[in-house]
Amino acid sequence: TLSGARGRLASALRGTRAPPSAVARRCLHASGSRPLADRSKKTQEPPFLVCPLSKKPLRYEASTNELINEELRIAYPIIDGIPNIIILEVEQR
Template sequence: MLSSAVQRTVSALVGRQPLAWPVGTKGVHTAVSRPKADSPESGPPPAFDAALLDFLVCPLSKKSLRYEMSTNELINEELGIAYPIIDGIPNMIPQAARMIRQNKQQEEKEPK
């Protein structure tokens, strides 16, 4: 004899009745929606744990990094690049890094 859940599934597949699961069925998970990052109820992004700076190094130069709170980035002064921190997690992929040395040179050239 098939269990009631299997019977409902088979019946629904052959078109006899709609598939309806009772509330509170063991093993059924509901999706929880998270607020989007730009929505007002999301609040501030998780803070970066500065203790990680003892372990993190630039993947390109293997030099230590500096945390810049105003831009929420990890800075490699030697190479002039900044790695973004997204939701409290540093994105250490070199292709995701932003060049900061060029930005400083452009700012110096612009008349004030």
């Protein structure tokens, strides 16, 4: 469900990860991806979020709680654990 997906995304952005459901594990396995729990602990940013403009990965900045596109110098705020990637509401850096 949408609310379940939103909750899992919010948990991932806050750094607390709930174990993936059996369906999620099957989908991840079928797509060739690994669950987030299997990924290196070094990375803070979710690897699946990309900039809607450039389609390049976004970097998570913990000090400002934003997702940053270095190339375009755009910051997308994270509000209540949910990334706000609406293009009209981004902040130019």
